[in-house]
Amino acid sequence: MKKLIAVLTVLLIASALVFAGGNGESSGSGKKVVKIGVYEPASGDNGAGGKQETLGIQYANAITPTVTINGTEYEVQLVIVDNESSNDKAVTAASELVSKGVSLVLGSYGSGVSIAAADTFASAEVPAIGVTCTNPQVTLGNDWYYRICFLDPFQGTVLANYAKDTFGAKKAYALAKLGDDYSVGLCNYFIKAFEALGGQVIYETFPEGTSDFAAYVTNAKNGGCDVFYSPVSIEAAALIIEQANTQGLPMPILAGDTWDSNVVLAAAKGTNVSISVTTFFVEGSTDKQITDFVDGFKGYLASNATALTNNGGNDEIAAVTAMGFDAYYVALEALKKAGSTKGADIQKILPGVTYKGVSGDIAFDKNGDAVRNVAYVKKVDNATGKWQFVSVQSVK
Numbered sequence: 001m002k003k004l005i006a007v008l009t010v011l012l013i014a015s016a017l018v019f020a021g022g023n024g025e026s027s028g029s030g031k032k033v034v035k036i037g038v039y040e041p042a043s044g045d046n047g048a049g050g051k052q053e054t055l056g057i058q059y060a061n062a063i064t065p066t067v068t069i070n071g072t073e074y075e076v077q078l079v080i081v082d083n084e085s086s087n088d089k090a091v092t093a094a095s096e097l098v099s100k101g102v103s104l105v106l107g108s109y110g111s112g113v114s115i116a117a118a119d120t121f122a123s124a125e126v127p128a129i130g131v132t133c134t135n136p137q138v139t140l141g142n143d144w145y146y147r148i149c150f151l152d153p154f155q156g157t158v159l160a161n162y163a164k165d166t167f168g169a170k171k172a173y174a175l176a177k178l179g180d181d182y183s184v185g186l187c188n189y190f191i192k193a194f195e196a197l198g199g200q201v202i203y204e205t206f207p208e209g210t211s212d213f214a215a216y217v218t219n220a221k222n223g224g225c226d227v228f229y230s231p232v233s234i235e236a237a238a239l240i241i242e243q244a245n246t247q248g249l250p251m252p253i254l255a256g257d258t259w260d261s262n263v264v265l266a267a268a269k270g271t272n273v274s275i276s277v278t279t280f281f282v283e284g285s286t287d288k289q290i291t292d293f294v295d296g297f298k299g300y301l302a303s304n305a306t307a308l309t310n311n312g313g314n315d316e317i318a319a320v321t322a323m324g325f326d327a328y329y330v331a332l333e334a335l336k337k338a339g340s341t342k343g344a345d346i347q348k349i350l351p352g353v354t355y356k357g358v359s360g361d362i363a364f365d366k367n368g369d370a371v372r373n374v375a376y377v378k379k380v381d382n383a384t385g386k387w388q389f390v391s392v393q394s395v396k
Helices: 001-018 047-063 087-099 111-123 154-169 179-196 213-224 234-247 260-268 288-302 305-310 319-338 344-354
Strands: 032-040 065-068 072-082 105-107 128-130 145-147 170-176 200-206 227-229 254-255 273-279 355-357 360-362 375-381 386-393
Touching: 001 227, 032 047, 032 111, 032 319, 047 234, 047 260, 047 375, 065 319, 072 179, 087 111, 111 128, 111 145, 111 154, 111 179, 145 288, 154 170, 154 227, 154 254, 154 273, 154 375, 154 386, 170 179, 170 213, 200 213, 213 234, 213 260, 213 355, 234 254, 234 260, 260 273, 260 288, 260 375, 288 305, 288 319, 288 355, 319 344, 319 355
Parallel strands: 032 072, 032 105, 105 128, 128 145, 170 200, 170 227, 227 254, 254 273
Antiparallel strands: 065 072, 273 375, 355 360, 375 386
């Protein structure tokens, strides 16, 4: 009897899983289902940015909830996990996506967690498409990880050129978080490029758990620096801005794509702190594809209270949201081109996938990295708490 009960239990569980839907299985609508994993932080240092990146993916899924693969229409089901902005939690989150049978993965906001999960995805033969993870190590030596964003060597060099060209900077202060792949890497690329332009750099790192940045701001002031460069997490960014305002930091702050956030806008509003960032997307274009995205996403936020909360409570569009939107459609193109929901089939065709997105044309080089040669620069309007487009910046 016990054996019979056990067998029946297994059968019931299996039936429930099929009913719930999975890759190639039927959903409640009768369509087959393909699962796309969303590997992003919803908590921790990068939780705010991760939520905004995820919003772009969710909005795209709301617009285009199905995809035709080899003549069959599939419902696209997003499987979302929180990697908690933690390299230590990364493998667990990645393994959860693998166990749930996703065909491919999008993410993550944050290079460290992407690097930490890369081997897990590769071992399971689940291709991953990075959205805004810019550290070169993400794809290096891993044929299963691709990305649609520019890389830190390019971004760091762009920022070094911007510091020299716009502010006439001769001496820079650079601050990174100790052990953080993203900020340490981006500082190193900035330093290399800035010194090649004839500049000098004071470089410091702060440990995990730092909440008081007074000493670092003081060091930048006392060091006679012309710019303060700190491409750190959003959480740290708000604290740095607060201290820069308290001390009346006389130099502009420069940062990478992580600072393109509503959190930074809120922290800088009403202050005299000058902040410029490099990023992937800026509102203001008259291109119909972009205006449709901007108008549509703002309408989506207005009708969805949870989405509005995850966007920081307003309808400012972060570049990572536009990138998440584009990444979803790149994933659909990959599924259509592969004609299959199997990870190995998708991985084979990814090098040839192209897409014209709201963030620009997307294609991959031999390493799986995006072919990008320009970045957008924007700065905070301290009076309105909104972004102002400054320029399209390339590398000399």
